[in-house]
Structure formats: C-alpha cells, structure tokens
Amino acid sequence: MAATGPVTPMIALARVALREPFTRRARDELLFCLVGVLVGLAVLAVVVALLVPGTARSVTRAGAIVAVLLPLALATGMARRLGAAHRRLAERLLGERIPPPPPARPRQGPLGWLGAGLRDGPSWRAVAYTLLKLPIAVIELYAVFLWADGLANLTYPFWWGLFRNHPPGVRLSPVLVGTPFPGRVLHVGSYPGTFLAFVVGAAMVLAAPWVTRAVVSADRRLLHGLLGPGRLAERVRDLEQTRALAVDDSAALLRRVERDLHDGAQIRLATLAMHLGMAKEKLGDDGDPPDVTRARELVDAAHRGAKDALAELRDLARGIHPPVLDNGLADALATLTARSAIPVELATDIPARPTPAIETIAYFCAAELLANAAKHSLANRIGLQATGRDGLLLLRVTDDGTGGADPNGSGLSGLAQRVSTVDGRLEIASPPGGPTRVTVELPLRA
Amino acid sequence: MRVVIAEDAALMREGLIRLLRDRGHQVCAAVADGDALLAAVAEHRPDVAVVDIRMPPTHTDEGLRAALEFRRDHPGTGVLVFSQYIETRYASRLLEGGAAGVGYLLKDRVADVAEFADALARVAAGGTALDPEVVDQLLGASRHAHGLAALTPREHQVLALMAEGRSNAGIAAALVVSGGAVEKHVASIFGKLGLPPSEGDNRRVLAVLRYLRS
Numbered sequence: 233m234a235a236t237g238p239v240t241p242m243i244a245l246a247r248v249a250l251r252e253p254f255t256r257r258a259r260d261e262l263l264f265c266l267v268g269v270l271v272g273l274a275v276l277a278v279v280v281a282l283l284v285p286g287t288a289r290s291v292t293r294a295g296a297i298v299a300v301l302l303p304l305a306l307a308t309g310m311a312r313r314l315g316a317a318h319r320r321l322a323e324r325l326l327g328e329r330i331p332p333p334p335p336a337r338p339r340q341g342p343l344g345w346l347g348a349g350l351r352d353g354p355s356w357r358a359v360a361y362t363l364l365k366l367p368i369a370v371i372e373l374y375a376v377f378l379w380a381d382g383l384a385n386l387t388y389p390f391w392w393g394l395f396r397n398h399p400p401g402v403r404l405s406p407v408l409v410g411t412p413f414p415g416r417v418l419h420v421g422s423y424p425g426t427f428l429a430f431v432v433g434a435a436m437v438l439a440a441p442w443v444t445r446a447v448v449s450a451d452r453r454l455l456h457g458l459l460g461p462g463r464l465a466e467r468v469r470d471l472e473q474t475r476a477l478a479v480d481d482s483a484a485l486l487r488r489v490e491r492d493l494h495d496g497a498q499i500r501l502a503t504l505a506m507h508l509g510m511a512k513e514k515l516g517d518d519g520d521p522p523d524v525t526r527a528r529e530l531v532d533a534a535h536r537g538a539k540d541a542l543a544e545l546r547d548l549a550r551g552i553h554p555p556v557l558d559n560g561l562a563d564a565l566a567t568l569t570a571r572s573a574i575p576v577e578l579a580t581d582i583p584a585r586p587t588p589a590i591e592t593i594a595y596f597c598a599a600e601l602l603a604n605a606a607k608h609s610l611a612n613r614i615g616l617q618a619t620g621r622d623g624l625l626l627l628r629v630t631d632d633g634t635g636g637a638d639p640n641g642s643g644l645s646g647l648a649q650r651v652s653t654v655d656g657r658l659e660i661a662s663p664p665g666g667p668t669r670v671t672v673e674l675p676l677r678a
Numbered sequence: 679m680r681v682v683i684a685e686d687a688a689l690m691r692e693g694l695i696r697l698l699r700d701r702g703h704q705v706c707a708a709v710a711d712g713d714a715l716l717a718a719v720a721e722h723r724p725d726v727a728v729v730d731i732r733m734p735p736t737h738t739d740e741g742l743r744a745a746l747e748f749r750r751d752h753p754g755t756g757v758l759v760f761s762q763y764i765e766t767r768y769a770s771r772l773l774e775g776g777a778a779g780v781g782y783l784l785k786d787r788v789a790d791v792a793e794f795a796d797a798l799a800r801v802a803a804g805g806t807a808l809d810p811e812v813v814d815q816l817l818g819a820s821r822h823a824h825g826l827a828a829l830t831p832r833e834h835q836v837l838a839l840m841a842e843g844r845s846n847a848g849i850a851a852a853l854v855v856s857g858g859a860v861e862k863h864v865a866s867i868f869g870k871l872g873l874p875p876s877e878g879d880n881r882r883v884l885a886v887l888r889y890l891r892s
Contacts, residue, residue: 506694506789
C-alpha cells in the first residue's frame, strides 16, 4: 500500500495527459482559438482601415473631429455586435453562458445616433475586449500552431519512406521540422531523424490542449468582465426585478384587502342594516308594536351580525398591520407564538431595532412559516429565533416535523420574493423525514 | 310579485329572501352565479330579477352581463342590479337598452326596507330605479351644465328625484311638500331645460335621462 501511494497519482496523471488531446472539450477549445485567430486578423484589418484614413484626412479641425468620431461611433456599434457574436460562440463552444448587457438607449437623428454609440458604456467595454483580443489572438494563434505543427510532426516517420527512397549517393537537402519554439526549426535529413520529429510532435500535441485551455480561460475572463452586463447593470436588473415584485406584492395585498372587505364586513354590515330596517318595520312608527316576536328575532340577527362584522374587521386590520408590532418585533412575535396551535419555543435577541418595513416583513415571514409548520409538518414543537447582529436580522424557524417542504411552492417562493425586495435571503433545509429549518436573513435597515 | 335573486354572498341572499317573502312576494329561485341566473329566468319568467354585479367565477361584472343578456331574450322582465359600488360605465351599459324596467342600486339601500321594496316594485312594473349616486354621476358628467345651472336648488332636488325614477307622489313624500307643488316644479324644470312635456312617470324619466346623457 505504501509503495503504490505515490505511483497511483502518477499513473492517473499520465492517463489524463494522454487522453486530453482526444476530448471533446479540447476540440471545442481549439475551434474557439481558431475563430479567435480569424477575429484577431479581422480586427487588425478594421483598426488599420479606420485609423489610417482618419489621421490622413485630418486637414481641418472639423474634418478631424468627423474623421475620428465617425469611425469611433462605427467601431462601438460594430464592437457591440461582435461582442454578441462572441457570447454566442462562448456558449456554443465553451458552454459559458454570459448574459447580455442592457441594450443601448436609442436616440433620434444622425447626431443622436453618433452620441448613443459614443456614450454607451457596454459598447466601450466591447471595444476594449475587441482590442485586447489582439494580443490574446496571438497566443491563440500559437495554440493553433502547437496543434497543427505537432500533428504534422507526428506524420514524418510514415511518409519518409514513400518520398525519400532516392538512390544512394543522391544528396537531398534536409526537411524542416517545426518546434514548440517558433523561429527555431530542426533539420531532419535521415529516417532515424524522423523519430525525433515524431517525439517533438507528440510532446507538442500533448502540451497543446493545456496551452489552449490556458489562453481560452484568460479569454473567458475577459468575456465575462467586458461582454457581460457589468456589475452595475446586474445590480440594476436585480433591483428592477425586486421592485416589480414589491409593486406586484403590494397591489396584490390591496386587492386582497378590498376583496375581504367586499365579501366580508361590507356584506355583514349591509345585511345587519337590512335586519334592523325590517325590525323597525315590525316595531311600527308608534304605539304597540304590531309584531314583537319577529322584531325581536330580527334584532337578534342584527346583533349577531354586528359582532361578526367586528371580529372580521379586527382580523382584517391585524392582517394588514398588527398593532403590537409598533412595540417592537419581540412583543409581536410573542403574541404571534402565543396564538399558535403547536407549542413554540421563542428566543429573541434584537438589541438594535430594525426599521418598520423590516419588522413587518420579518413578522409576516414568521407568521407564514409558523402557519406552514402547523399545517403541513405534523410537528410537536416549533422553535422560533430572532437575532439581530452585524446589521442583520436573522429569523430561524425550526420544527421536528416530517420535512419535505417545497421551496418552489407558492407560499415559500412568495416569502423568498418578498424577502428579496429588501436584499434579504431565505434558506430552506427540509429533507424528507425532517426536520425543517428555514432561515430568513434581512438587513436591519431597508 | 315573482322574483329571482342572484347573489353570491349567502348571508345577503338569505336576508333578501326573508325580506321579500315577508312582504308577500314569491321568490322563485335564489342563485349564486350568472349562468344559474339565466337558467332561472328562462325557467320561471319572473316579473323582476335582483342581480348582484360581482359574482363568481371572475368576480368582476358577470351579473351585469347576465342581466343584459336576459333583457334581450325576455324584454318584459325587470332587472334590479345591485352592487356595493356604483360604476358609471356599468350604469351606461345598463341604460343603453332603455331605462324601462331597469334599476341600479347600492346594496346599502336594503337598509330602508320600504324604499327598497318600492324601487323593486317600480322596476317590476316597467319603471326605473336609479341610486342617488348614479344620478349624481349623471348630473356631474352631463354636458348640459349650463342648462342645469338655471334651475333653483329645489328644482335641482326634484330633477334628481325624477331621474331616480320616482313618481310625483314619491317626490312629494321625499321632500315633504304637496303634490301640487311638485307638479309646478316639474313644469318649470321642463320649461327651463326645453324638454317636451311628457305624460306619465316612465316617459318623464326617459326624457330626463335622455337629456342628462345626451
């Protein structure tokens, strides 16, 4: 065992090295390099075409401005399009998905068009990528060369016999053999020499995938950094998404409140008024009431209706904003847990009070999670901890139930969305069989 | 009077049934959605249907749509649309086919049992019963602000009550004045607005509504 220890990794390494040139990944990366070399050549041609006439024609100042700005605007537009092509290529060959940057804001008129191109950040980053592609393309060219020349060198021993079977005494000039060092060549003049070429070729082919990978991964970084949406744009997109969620959420809440009022308290009060109206008729305008029994029944019904309406309005008001929350989250959670059907062990430690919006979100998360646990988990005990530290409010709900909570269910995904509107996070660990642990992390200030 | 009720809130539905039976009317059917309403009207041919606008499945305007539909098939059946809000657009849609046998009231109006029963009887008899809020909206949106400004405050009140669909006697009772005084006000209003004198309550309501909506 002790002897095989260091040997096994060596064998594994050799196996990987021998197999690597034949993998699909190596092939795709080589293709990516090939395209990179072609793009590099094209970029070089375009740069020369744009800059040389631009400087040559700079006779007047206005002419110079047009001669510089126009090519620049053209270049930004082209670089953007080239960037899109690169993202597609990277996705196809490297399996690398790079989200596109936000589209350039369109402007009116030819000057607007010029300005739009020149003022668009992602376009300039695309220009930067295109220019950085030039040195990268040189290394990619070297990778392609390693592959091509290495493979060519491998063939020497096989064709030597076919073409070099000249009669003795005839002197032929030696054949050139490429080496990994461009500019240095070997001269092979005899059959045994071809084996040297073969060995050099094998070494080049074995090394080629790694060189390719190195340059491709450098290119990949540039792709991400310069052709992606950029950190600011990503943040903007996040904020746009969460803002849309927040707006939808509050609209849905208002709709629910309206619906609850419409179908609940309003109906109860209208019916109550109707009962009282009928009772009034039964009592008559003056003198002895014509139908006391019916009137009494109707007043009874109205009384019941009034109490029901009150209870319903109280529940509705609490659902919008629990008044106890004004005393702080700890008090509100204590009231909440006291009403739970399953015993809840509550621990709160919130030295610095969060902002009201955060307290509200935390409260409704806790309410929803407790209700979930009571409804689905078959738990005997629930734990609820609320801790504030390092500018964060941590809310943790644990239960000893059956687990298997679905993070994509409407309830939990709705909570995650609501939490995300203030840059919070919701984590769910709920293996089948339990236990379930849900952690909500919120900033103290929204 | 034979009545069909369409109302999805059970509490309200039961209350209405009780109220109408109490007053000696026959409730042929009490249903909870638009399709059932159409079926009940086709089956029972009631004098009038009391219809909640917002019912399942979409909780928007299915009651109103069902009401308009059965008014096409059974023009003689009165419809009292009944809702918790007054929407101008709903009122216009309802009045498009004419104001005869049409009512649009807030649900709150059931609190005044006698008035509610009176409005229902008016609609069943081919008259009109519009909620004061509907009339307010019609007056507010009317393009004849100039003509309306010529009315005295009392005449304004009388015009509003006429637009609600009330008879002279009803107006007199509401304003606590004599029938003769109401007649004088009505004649004056018709003169100031340039409306042709109309005989009968229904024709008069139609003339007033046509004036307000034109």
